[in-house]
Amino acid sequence: MDKTLVVASGGIDSTVLAYHCAEFKAVELVTFRYGQKHVREAEYATALAERLNVSHDIVMLPTLWGSALTTPGIEVPTRAYDKETMSSTVVPNRNAIMLSVAVSMAVARGIREVAIGVHGGDHHIYPDCRPIFVATFTTAMYVATEGKAEIYAPFVYLTKAQIIQMGAALDVDFAQTYSCYQGKPNHCGLCGTCNDRKKAFRDAGVHDPTLYDCPDLLEG
Amino acid sequence: MDKTLVVASGGIDSTVLAYHCAEFKAVELVTFRYGQKHVREAEYATALAERLNVSHDIVMLPTLWGSALTTPGIEVPTRAYDKETMSSTVVPNRNAIMLSVAVSMAVARGIREVAIGVHGGDHHIYPDCRPIFVATFTTAMYVATEGKAEIYAPFVYLTKAQIIQMGAALDVDFAQTYSCYQGKPNHCGLCGTCNDRKKAFRDAGVHDPTLYDCPDLLEG
Numbered sequence: 416m417d418k419t420l421v422v423a424s425g426g427i428d429s430t431v432l433a434y435h436c437a438e439f440k441a442v443e444l445v446t447f448r449y450g451q452k453h454v455r456e457a458e459y460a461t462a463l464a465e466r467l468n469v470s471h472d473i474v475m476l477p478t479l480w481g482s483a484l485t486t487p488g489i490e491v492p493t494r495a496y497d498k499e500t501m502s503s504t505v506v507p508n509r510n511a512i513m514l515s516v517a518v519s520m521a522v523a524r525g526i527r528e529v530a531i532g533v534h535g536g537d538h539h540i541y542p543d544c545r546p547i548f549v550a551t552f553t554t555a556m557y558v559a560t561e562g563k564a565e566i567y568a569p570f571v572y573l574t575k576a577q578i579i580q581m582g583a584a585l586d587v588d589f590a591q592t593y594s595c596y597q598g599k600p601n602h603c604g605l606c607g608t609c610n611d612r613k614k615a616f617r618d619a620g621v622h623d624p625t626l627y628d629c630p631d632l633l634e635g
Numbered sequence: 636m637d638k639t640l641v642v643a644s645g646g647i648d649s650t651v652l653a654y655h656c657a658e659f660k661a662v663e664l665v666t667f668r669y670g671q672k673h674v675r676e677a678e679y680a681t682a683l684a685e686r687l688n689v690s691h692d693i694v695m696l697p698t699l700w701g702s703a704l705t706t707p708g709i710e711v712p713t714r715a716y717d718k719e720t721m722s723s724t725v726v727p728n729r730n731a732i733m734l735s736v737a738v739s740m741a742v743a744r745g746i747r748e749v750a751i752g753v754h755g756g757d758h759h760i761y762p763d764c765r766p767i768f769v770a771t772f773t774t775a776m777y778v779a780t781e782g783k784a785e786i787y788a789p790f791v792y793l794t795k796a797q798i799i800q801m802g803a804a805l806d807v808d809f810a811q812t813y814s815c816y817q818g819k820p821n822h823c824g825l826c827g828t829c830n831d832r833k834k835a836f837r838d839a840g841v842h843d844p845t846l847y848d849c850p851d852l853l854e855g
Contacts, residue, residue, distance in 0.1 A: 474697050475697055476696070476697070476736075477694050477695060477696070477736070479739055479743075480739060480740055480743035480744070481739070481742060481743025481744075482743075506739070507738070507739045507742035507743055507780060507783075508735055508736075508738045508739040508742065508776070508779050508780060508784075509739070510779070511731075511735040511738070511739075511775065511776065511779050512732070512735040512736055512739060515728055515731040515732040515735045516696075516697070516728075516732055518727070518728045518731070519699055519700060519701070519726070519727045519728040519729070519731075519732060520700055522701060522727035522728065523699075523700035523701025523702075523727055524700070524701075542778065542779055542780065542781045543778075543779040545778070547778050548775065548778045548779050551771065551774045551775040551778050552775040552778075552779070554771045554774075554775070555731065555768065555771040555772040555774070555775045556728070556731065558762065558763075558765070558767050558768045558771050558772075559728050559730070559731050559762055559763040559768050559772070560727060560728060560762065561762045563727075564728075
């Protein structure tokens with residue numbers, strides 16, 4: 416049976432992606448630890464695998480360099496969501512690293528398709544979420560594996576609000592997803608991803624079940 | 636000053652590459668451990684960094700899947716160098732993984748150029764050593780980093796013999812390089828890379844200083 420290996424962080428996008436892929440094919444999940452402070456999200460990926468009753472690997476990468484998300488002493492920005500401030504949350508080349516390893520794992524298992532939940536809302540800050548990255552990297556992976564692997568990124572032109580609408584239609588329980596860059600038990604409600612999360616639920620017209628420490632602030 | 640981050644295994648190709656790059660720019664070395672049985676090669680990379688007096692990182696990756704080079708119980712082939720036998724030594728997507736991580740490290744350090752020693756002799760077996768891989772992957776890395784990183788693979792159209800000739804001109808001491816897939820103190824002289832190494836010295840007309848346990852066998 417055809418399978419898809421889904422890169423799953425435990426956040427909204429990859430959770431909806433896993434439900435979406437599971438509609439068509441068998442899925443396996445893989446989660447990457449790369450020294451992110453918000454490693455709590457990985458627990459949500461594990462719980463996701465249990466709900467879908469699929470296999471799940473957590474792969475330890477080296478702690479990646481050059482980002483507020485991984486560097487002790489560089490604070491994750493809150494309450495200023497301009498491009499310049501948010502750029503400290505870029506982990507250089509993270510998606511290429513995760514996809515390269517996932518492709519390797521997939522080929523070794525005879526799985527052709529590797530799925531990732533990059534989406535339109537991240538294009539302005541994260542270059543490795545853009546359509547041109549997906550296009551060029553997919554070509555490189557196809558070449559590197561003699562056609563044994565392809566990248567599936569069905570959300571690349573969708574907004575996060577559209578992903579939430581798709582997830583709602585698939586009965587995804589969004590309370591079982593985690594996005595916050597602060598990595599505390601509740602979502603902080605102040606960091607860039609918390610703000611994006613709030614906005615996306617509002618724009619989608621879908622109830623947001625998230626427990627935020629600071630529920631009221633919303634910018635943009 | 637312009638710098639190049641060289642992916643250095645400790646073998647002939649990346650050693651000559653490091654000497655070559657050091658002619659033009661400052662270099663740093665990075666070596667990857669991915670569960671290879673022939674981890675001895677990393678010691679040669681460390682010694683190379685000491686000879687060049689440059690910084691050197693050894694990055695621990697997860698043990699990669701699906702190759703005789705990393706899987707206990709699957710033997711590294713010897714004495715049969717046809718494509719089918721040698722294909723068990725393919726580590727799926729290895730170069731994409733190493734380059735993705737090296738690019739991430741380079742960008743975090745403000746280094747633009749990442750060099751790798753892929754060459755023409757490996758094209759027939761390893762798809763991630765071919766010019767089309769280098770071309771497509773370079774494009775993807777350029778896109779993923781908004782032009783902050785480029786791949787430099789100057790040997791992609793050269794044979795190993797030509798690399799050895801170039802190394803001889805740069806006074807590389809080839810006794811200080813290690814290729815053998817068996818990972819023992821001496822080169823075995825029987826595995827695919829030992830055979831390639833012997834052939835390349837012969838074809839280059841350069842003296843081979845390597846200590847082989849089995850010096851006489853040479854196929855092709």
